[in-house]
Amino acid sequence: MKLYGxxxxxxxxxxxxxxxxxxxxAVEHVRVPMRARGHKAADFLKKNSLGQLPVLELDDGSFLxxxxxxxxxxxxxxxxxxxxxxxxxxRAEVDMWxxxxxxxxxxxxxxxxxxTHPLTAxxxxxYVEFGESNRPRVEQIYRWFDGELAGKTFVAGEAYxxxxxxxxxxxDFGTFIGVPIPGDCANVLAWRExxxxxxxxxx
Amino acid sequence: MKLYGxxxxxxxxxxxxxxxxxxxxAVEHVRVPMRARGHKAADFLKKNSLGQLPVLELDDGSFLxxxxxxxxxxxxxxxxxxxxxxxxxxRAEVDMWxxxxxxxxxxxxxxxxxxTHPLTAxxxxxYVEFGESNRPRVEQIYRWFDGELAGKTFVAGEAYxxxxxxxxxxxDFGTFIGVPIPGDCANVLAWRExxxxxxxxxx
Numbered sequence: 001m002k003l004y005g006x007x008x009x010x011x012x013x014x015x016x017x018x019x020x021x022x023x024x025x026a027v028e029h030v031r032v033p034m035r036a037r038g039h040k041a042a043d044f045l046k047k048n049s050l051g052q053l054p055v056l057e058l059d060d061g062s063f064l065x066x067x068x069x070x071x072x073x074x075x076x077x078x079x080x081x082x083x084x085x086x087x088x089x090x091r092a093e094v095d096m097w098x099x100x101x102x103x104x105x106x107x108x109x110x111x112x113x114x115x116t117h118p119l120t121a122x123x124x125x126x127y128v129e130f131g132e133s134n135r136p137r138v139e140q141i142y143r144w145f146d147g148e149l150a151g152k153t154f155v156a157g158e159a160y161x162x163x164x165x166x167x168x169x170x171x172d173f174g175t176f177i178g179v180p181i182p183g184d185c186a187n188v189l190a191w192r193e194x195x196x197x198x199x200x201x202x203x
Numbered sequence: 204m205k206l207y208g209x210x211x212x213x214x215x216x217x218x219x220x221x222x223x224x225x226x227x228x229a230v231e232h233v234r235v236p237m238r239a240r241g242h243k244a245a246d247f248l249k250k251n252s253l254g255q256l257p258v259l260e261l262d263d264g265s266f267l268x269x270x271x272x273x274x275x276x277x278x279x280x281x282x283x284x285x286x287x288x289x290x291x292x293x294r295a296e297v298d299m300w301x302x303x304x305x306x307x308x309x310x311x312x313x314x315x316x317x318x319t320h321p322l323t324a325x326x327x328x329x330y331v332e333f334g335e336s337n338r339p340r341v342e343q344i345y346r347w348f349d350g351e352l353a354g355k356t357f358v359a360g361e362a363y364x365x366x367x368x369x370x371x372x373x374x375d376f377g378t379f380i381g382v383p384i385p386g387d388c389a390n391v392l393a394w395r396e397x398x399x400x401x402x403x404x405x406x
Binding site: 072100 | 261330
């Protein structure tokens with residue numbers, strides 16, 4: 001297998017690297033330089049017609065994209081701890097939290113990036129007023145998340161899971177673009193400390 | 204088990220109903236009237252703190268939200284055909300297509316609904332120019348999807364799957380809000396005919 005990705009701060013390739021670090025698995029990495037638009041080059045579009053990273057090349061020569069789908073495949077094919085839950089109920093809970101964090105938190109952070117950040121202004125038409133409207137939304141969701149984390153060690157319960165990986169990569173990307181965790185969200189900040197102190201967070 | 208949902212055209216509860224029809228399973232339904240803001244009532248927020256539908260109440264009294272997570276749980280606990288794929292490779296492919304259709308197609312259709320439709324104007328601040336900018340994006344994604352469907356019976360290959368359910372509910376919701384499949388997307392239109400002709404589509 002071969003993993004096409006990009007260095008930090010790109011959040012989606014990092015998800016797979018953290019996942020692999022938690023599994024204790026190794027996959028050959030190929031860097032695709034996003035600033036040089038390597039992910040939009042004709043040759044790369046044959047691997048993922050959407051021109052997005054990461055992409056996993058399987059040993060049969062086929063390609064798989066979408067960070068979470070790649071991790072699901074690795075969950076089933078690599079040894080190591082269960083990161084998508086160990087029972088049907090746990091798997092549903094982890095999946096729910098992956099979706100909540102992606103749809104409620106990563107989505108508005110992505111809109112702030114897409115519609116207000118100077119790095120994307122050169123490439124795309126921005127609707128700045130709309131982009132800015134996502135800032136209070138992100139704060140609101142962090143406060144909701146803070147309440148949901150009360151009494152929990154990890155996002156989906158007592159076991160570290162893919163939901164923590166989604167949360168950490170989202171929070172770190174938010175911080176990178178100037179949308180940090182609000183200072184009064186004590187549970188979120190403590191959780192972030194907890195997941196950031198794991199060796200996998202260096203990925 | 205008990206399923207809290209809403210009638211059509213709400214796309215997310217319909218996903219679970221189609222899934223159940225394909226499985227041949229039955230779950231007690233409780234309608235939560237969205238126009239009357241039943242999903243934002245204090246009592247309902249105890250079931251899903253995000254105030255969204257659908258929600259599955261399990262026999263142990265716990266709750267599970269997110270349409271796809273509910274279907275994943277039902278996939279593991281009900282008999283019937285595999286709708287998330289039958290092998291690790293198939294499961295990854297179905298998951299990739301669920302994500303592609305949600306993130307690339309449902310997301311901009313949702314923004315058109317959220318930021319341009321009269322029904323949401325009364326409830327929320329709209330950024331109409333941004334909302335309108337999603338129309339060409341939806342067309343572009345439908346054309347990409349049309350190419351990807353060439354030679355395929357269903358979204359993820361030869362077997363009907365959850366990805367078809369996401370695609371159908373998204374396309375039907377788009378049509379409802381005035382964002383139809385472009386007339387020259389012959390593969391998408393033929394696929395929609397194919398999935399709409401199944402008895403489950405009446406759900």
